[in-house]
Amino acid sequence: RKEVEQDPGPFNVPEGATVAFNCTYSNSASQSFFWYRQDCRKEPKLLMSVYSSGNEDGRFTAQLNRASQYISLLIRDSKLSDSATYLCVPGGYNKLIFGAGTRLAVHP
Amino acid sequence: DVKVTQSSRYLVKRTGEKVFLECVQDMDHENMFWYRQDPGLGLRLIYFSYDVKMKEKGDIPEGYSVSREKKERFSLILESASTNQTSMYLCASTRMSSYNEQFFGPGTRLTVL
Numbered sequence: 161r162k163e164v165e166q167d168p169g170p171f172n173v174p175e176g177a178t179v180a181f182n183c184t185y186s187n188s189a190s191q192s193f194f195w196y197r198q199d200c201r202k203e204p205k206l207l208m209s210v211y212s213s214g215n216e217d218g219r220f221t222a223q224l225n226r227a228s229q230y231i232s233l234l235i236r237d238s239k240l241s242d243s244a245t246y247l248c249v250p251g252g253y254n255k256l257i258f259g260a261g262t263r264l265a266v267h268p
Numbered sequence: 269d270v271k272v273t274q275s276s277r278y279l280v281k282r283t284g285e286k287v288f289l290e291c292v293q294d295m296d297h298e299n300m301f302w303y304r305q306d307p308g309l310g311l312r313l314i315y316f317s318y319d320v321k322m323k324e325k326g327d328i329p330e331g332y333s334v335s336r337e338k339k340e341r342f343s344l345i346l347e348s349a350s351t352n353q354t355s356m357y358l359c360a361s362t363r364m365s366s367y368n369e370q371f372f373g374p375g376t377r378l379t380v381l
Contacts, residue, residue, distance in 0.1 A: 168308070194369075203358060203372035204311070247310065254318075255301070255326070256370060260310035 161186055164259035166248050172265045177238045181262045183231045183248030192251035193224055195233050197244045198261065204247055207233075238266045271295070272373035274359055280379045287346040289376050291359030297371075298364045300342035302326075302334065304355040305375075311358065317342055318364075349380045 166183045173179050193210035208215065210222040210231055221234040231248055243266045248259035275290035291300065299318055303311040303326075313326030315334040323334050331353060335343045342361075346353055356377050360370040 164310070203374055205372070206369040254324075255313060255316060258303075258311035260308055 163187060163252075163257045164248055164250060166259040166262050168260060168262060170263040170265050172267060173238055175238055175240060175266055175268055177266075178234065178236045179238055179264060180235075181233045181246055181248075181264075183233075183259055183262075185229050185231065185248070185250040185257070187250060187252055187257070188226075188229060190250035190252060190257075192256075193222075193231055194249040194251070194256070195220075195222055195231075196247040196249055196258070198247060199244045204258070207246070235264075238264075240266050240268065242266050272359060272361055272371050274357075274373040274376050276376050277374060278377050278379075280381065281346075281349050282381050283350060285346075285349050285380075287349050287378065287380075289344040289346075289357055289359075289378070291342045291344070291361075291373055292340055293342075293359075293361040293371070294340065295361065295371070296339065297361035298339070299362045300336065301360040301362075301370065302332075302342065302344045303358045303360065304328070304353075305358055306355050314344065349378075351380050354378060354380045 195207040196204040197207040198204040214223045219236045223232045245261040245263045247261045272293045301316040302314040317336045333345045358375045359373040362370045
């Protein structure tokens with residue numbers, strides 16, 4: 161079983177749509193969780209951290225379910241500029257474990 | 269602004285050549301990492317380093333070695349390049365706590381012929 165499982169997509173959505181990505185992780189000892197965004201042919205960049213209580217940053221909401229070892233990312237009112245690959249990243253001991261990513265394509 | 273730079277964006281080498289990939293960060297970060305990224309596999313950790321002259325194997329260290337002689341510089345070495353090492357190589361750095369954001373360089377796309 162992979163350490164991090166994500167639906168690779170692509171998710172093709174129109175502008176203004178709400179889209180949700182899910183991710184499961186296998187290491188129950190993970191203590192930190194992140195979503196990274198990677199644009200085509202660019203390096204990954206931190207989108208947001210994920211806290212146990214859930215957190216929101218503008219149009220983005222992240223949720224964590226430790227019991228189910230499940231992380232989610234919700235994007236509301238999608239913009240063309242949201243088109244990218246979203247990487248689910250649970251933290252292991254002294255390192256991060258990167259998922260293969262879910263590709264999002266937002267069209268006009 | 270944190271800046272992580274890598275010595276080359278594109279590199280073409282022949283099988284059996286020794287290859288050096290250089291990474292430099294300017295934020296005095298203690299931790300540095302080397303990953304490779306392949307389609308469908310995501311980022312896989314090759315080696316990382318907590319401090320000067322310290323190194324730890326990641327998940328796929330075979331065929332690679334590293335060097336960290338100065339805090340700001342972390343080098344990845346392919347002792348004898350092989351075609352299965354054709355990949356995108358990404359360097360990252362972060363402050364001592366592993367729970368902090370990792371900052372990535374722009375990547376080096378290495379092709380081994």
